[in-house]
Amino acid sequence: MTPPATKPAANNLEAFFMPFTANRQFKKNPRMLAKAKGVHYWTPEGRKIIDGTAGLWCVNAGHGREEIKAAIAKQLDEMDYAPSFQMGHPKAFELAARHAALLPGDLNHAFYCNSGSEAVDSALKIALAYHRANGQGTRTRFVGRERGYHGVGFGGISVGGMVNNRKWFGAMLPGVDHLPHTHLAKNAFSKGQPEHGVELADALEGIVGLHDASNIAAVIVEPCAGSTGYLPPPKGYLERLRQICDKHGILLIFDEVITGFGRLGASFAAERFGVLPDMITIAKGLTNAAVPMGGVLIKDKIYDAFMDGPDHMIELFHGYTYSGHPLAAAAGLATMDIYAKEGLFERAASLSAYWEDAVHALKGLPHVIDLRNLGIIAGIELESRPGKPTARAFDVFLDCFERGLLIRTTGDIIALSPPLIVDKSHIDQIFGTIGEVLRGLD
Ligand SMILES: Cc1ncc(COP(=O)(O)O)c(C=O)c1O
Numbered sequence: 441m442t443p444p445a446t447k448p449a450a451n452n453l454e455a456f457f458m459p460f461t462a463n464r465q466f467k468k469n470p471r472m473l474a475k476a477k478g479v480h481y482w483t484p485e486g487r488k489i490i491d492g493t494a495g496l497w498c499v500n501a502g503h504g505r506e507e508i509k510a511a512i513a514k515q516l517d518e519m520d521y522a523p524s525f526q527m528g529h530p531k532a533f534e535l536a537a538r539h540a541a542l543l544p545g546d547l548n549h550a551f552y553c554n555s556g557s558e559a560v561d562s563a564l565k566i567a568l569a570y571h572r573a574n575g576q577g578t579r580t581r582f583v584g585r586e587r588g589y590h591g592v593g594f595g596g597i598s599v600g601g602m603v604n605n606r607k608w609f610g611a612m613l614p615g616v617d618h619l620p621h622t623h624l625a626k627n628a629f630s631k632g633q634p635e636h637g638v639e640l641a642d643a644l645e646g647i648v649g650l651h652d653a654s655n656i657a658a659v660i661v662e663p664c665a666g667s668t669g670y671l672p673p674p675k676g677y678l679e680r681l682r683q684i685c686d687k688h689g690i691l692l693i694f695d696e697v698i699t700g701f702g703r704l705g706a707s708f709a710a711e712r713f714g715v716l717p718d719m720i721t722i723a724k725g726l727t728n729a730a731v732p733m734g735g736v737l738i739k740d741k742i743y744d745a746f747m748d749g750p751d752h753m754i755e756l757f758h759g760y761t762y763s764g765h766p767l768a769a770a771a772g773l774a775t776m777d778i779y780a781k782e783g784l785f786e787r788a789a790s791l792s793a794y795w796e797d798a799v800h801a802l803k804g805l806p807h808v809i810d811l812r813n814l815g816i817i818a819g820i821e822l823e824s825r826p827g828k829p830t831a832r833a834f835d836v837f838l839d840c841f842e843r844g845l846l847i848r849t850t851g852d853i854i855a856l857s858p859p860l861i862v863d864k865s866h867i868d869q870i871f872g873t874i875g876e877v878l879r880g881l882d
Contacts, residue, residue: 462834471841476503479859479866481846489841492870493848494859497666497698498724501778502861508730508774515770524552524764532764535772539737542707542776545716549743551736551756552764556697556723557591559734560660563719564595565758566736567658567691573745576689579657580615583647583690587621589667590660590695590721599660602668617647619661623671628810629803630672631796637674641681644690653688658718663709666698669853670812670819678715691718691742697734701725702779702860704815705789712815718742728775733768784860788816794864798871799856805878807832816862820854820874836877845873 453467473489475482479502481489494500501508515531522529536550553562564582571579584590584599591597597606598613601621606612620640627634644659663678665671685692694717699709702725706712710720719742723734746755762768779785792815799813802820810821825832833849840847848855858870 478502478504479862487844489844489846490858490866490869490873491846492840492856492858493846494857495729496724496848497703497857498729500701500703500725500860501728501775501782501784502859505728505730505774505778507778508728508771511770511774512730512767515766519766522766523761525759529764529766529769531766531769531773535764535769535776538773538776539722539735543720543737544708544711546740547710547716547720547737548740549738551738552768553734553736553760554732554762554765554768555591555734556695556721557593557596557734558760559697559721559723559736560590560599560695561593561595562734562758563660563693563695563721563736564599564658566719566738566742566756567693569756569758570691570742570745571657573748576654578654579690581651581656582613582616583619583644583656583659584616585619585621585661585665587623587665587668587671588618588660588662588695589665590662591697615655617651619643619647619659621665621668621671622674622677623668624674627674629800630812631800632814633672633675635675638676638680640674641677641684644681644684648684648688648690653690656688656690658691658693659685660693660695662695662697662699663713663715664699664704664814664817666817666855667850669821669850669855670814670817672812672814673713678713682715682717693717693719693721695721697721697723698817698857699815701775702785702788702815703817703857705785705792706815707785726775727768727771728778730775731765731768731771733765733772782861788860791862791864791867792816795867798867801871802875802878805875806881807878816857816860818854818856820856822852822854822878824852832881836874836881839877839881840873843873843877845870847874 472484473481474484479491539550540548582599586601588601590600598616601618620643622637622640624637627636696708700722704712718739720737727733795816796813799811799818807822809823812819822832833852837849
């Protein structure tokens, strides 16, 4: 059809069906961002907003990085696109080698896609195909966890555990069980990893008892649950999961879409906790969000299991048109350079004590029922208004934005995760603003 001669009015907001947004509320009172640099956004009217969430947990090196911009522009000049099916281009290989070098243990291979959701679905498919290649094709079940978030693909919502992301979408994948979440009231106001809850990992033994290990392909968890309002793992919990998976030949997948690339003050949560999964899903901080990209980091034993049969045969019947896209690979390499040159993972580690103090200084403010932190993340849980879950936190979100601070809320929890380039004055501003808002809140 020929496009209409008269374009719709520029301020018509109806056409864009916004994701994970209260569309009607937004379109009555739009909150637009038009420019970004460092740890700040600016609205179209020029109001400066401090970014308390690194966009959506993704702009770890801060906004508007010249090095990333230059790398993308150079790549665009040289070659816009090349397929990764039966062809290659150098930067995707270079990026995979850089990721392998960064990772602990023998997580030496990277598969690339375009988002965290695709990374999760790819990891689940690789787990199934790995077992089949190993002659254990009955291992088809997955185990996720309540309150987990693994993106929005059918695989991700099936193993995920956030009810609103699941209840609208039918039966999802069959053959999925969920571990209990790790949020215990007796851990309220824990600093860093909570003391209680290691035994929650033992529920995996119950699931094995029900289905038999020979039917279970993989367990997937976020090492520190993110979208559900930050739930750091209880001490010993991840270690226990690893032990049980090893005992039963079940693959362990860490979804590090948020926790990867420095957020916890180490390259990955796997390094931070000294627990090595069989696969790690990544996205977000991978390219500092300048170009969409996701990936799955894979252990030798899994990759090697596919390298069988005649040489001319395709080993993995899975991939995306944009797997290893040249612009994303260029952005990923420039991002890795920044992380290394500026020591941003170490910077996050060195700021984490100051961050922790700032988080826990909110104790005693009206409506605050829990405070959680780890690395440069925080969850501030508010008591819900009777009969109106989410309303109180949403008011905090709106008020913070009016006062020049971008936060994120999930349920009645405020989630914070600023770029890792924040300094102490930014941290003071973020918590100062939240404190002011909470003091005036009904
Ligand atoms: C742990 C985790 N996994 C997967 C995803 C999905 O990533 P994307 O939105 O890029 O599909 C997210 C996004 O927040 C996430 O936090």
